[in-house]
Amino acid sequence: MKLIDFHCHPDLYNDNFKMLNNANKIVFVTNLPVLFERYYPKYKDSKNNFLALGYHPELIEEYPNYFEKFKRNLYKTRFVGEIGLDNSERNKESFGKQLRIFREIMDECNKSDGKIISIHSRKAESSIFEELINNNNIYILHWYTGTLKRLLDGMMKNQNIYISVNLDMTTTKKGHDLIHSVPIDRIVLETDAPFTKESKKRYDYKILEDTITQIAKIKKSNLEDITIQIQANSKKILG
Template sequence: MRTEFVDFHCHLDLYPDLKGAIAECEARQTATLAVTTTPKAFPRNRQLASNSEFVHAGLGLHPQLVSERANELSLFEQLLPETRYIGEVGLDAGPRHYRSFEQQRAVFRSILYLCAQAGDKILSVHSVRSAKHVLDLVEEYLPADRGKVVLHWFTGTMSEVRRGVQLGCYFSVNERMLSSLKGRRILCEIPSDRLLTETDGPFVKKSNLPVRPGDVQPALIEMAKIKNIDIKILQDCLLKNLRDIAPPL
């Protein structure tokens, strides 16, 4: 079946039924990156997604969990050859996690170095209150010819958006991001050929219920309105962007 949509950041294993979540992405014909938060979670995600035409599992070590899971970095390195997709990784300088920020930096630096050594990895990157630090580390440790970075739910400044574009980064956008004026301004700053959609389910909610896996159409519709682009043209552009960073999809 032909891919129709892109959900480049969804926590499928945090829904009650992982198999059912994968099936939803397949039913919607949505190419989906199933990000994980710890290396230990990756094997099960990979196993259940292995027969899916649309779902690919990412190997992650979430910055919010680094303080308790940094010892899994060795497992991350061990599992790295088994996937092209990395996520969720990055930095979080929010109040709840700032205490571990230097440890996060060390772990993220190691992940970028390992990915650069391996080559051809595609990373979904978290950057809460830390866009400059993320971009600094990406620039230093992951050259554009050694991997691709997709900045997930980016909330940095306009100059940081432009810097991300200059570094070759892509940006994945969800409908919640577009509910704020800043998020809409960020979208306007991102060239269409660097955009992807995401749900970030189940963390994004609508009517107090988690958005469903692969259900990116509301974000796509809103993005087309904001950018004043025909929705079909934008949809085709996002699919081309996905093929550009992940040719087999």
């Protein structure tokens, strides 16, 4: 099994999706339901590009009335993202709306038990973990920057909580501490392309290989063993 990119924004490249021609398996997250609808006819049957239905928390103030459209499309895919909460300074005013919509999204996902959900949680992890119930959904915390204790407590209570790690995370102290402390069987990979340093310049498989190499160094573990475990995690999530 190849390495899988669990969080990527191909539509934000100005290359008319050329980067997907050479991509291995990726979760193609969207920021609004209308974008999912736009790309669905082309990618609905793709074996490599798993199209996710998203409603990005940073866009809720500008696009507040898209939940019904989100709900109407949810049956079309197992993959949900990017969704979540953002309580950073510039998004505090919309946090109440974000929380209402996030709860509505999670209610719908729980009705259709078995979604793979990529979650944005900037400065909002205390609210996020309250909504992650034990069921058949898989929760992947994308570029997690919250408290380590809260994450590990959440993982102890819910076996279906994972983090996705990108290359930029391996270069910061906070990311290093996170990777070091989180059990390897709860880690998968992401690029968050084109938002990371390397993915701004290019999109290729080597970014994932470099990420897993850095994870092995941080874990002080054999690269082959780490690769096998992360592949196993990916396989388990995809079922």
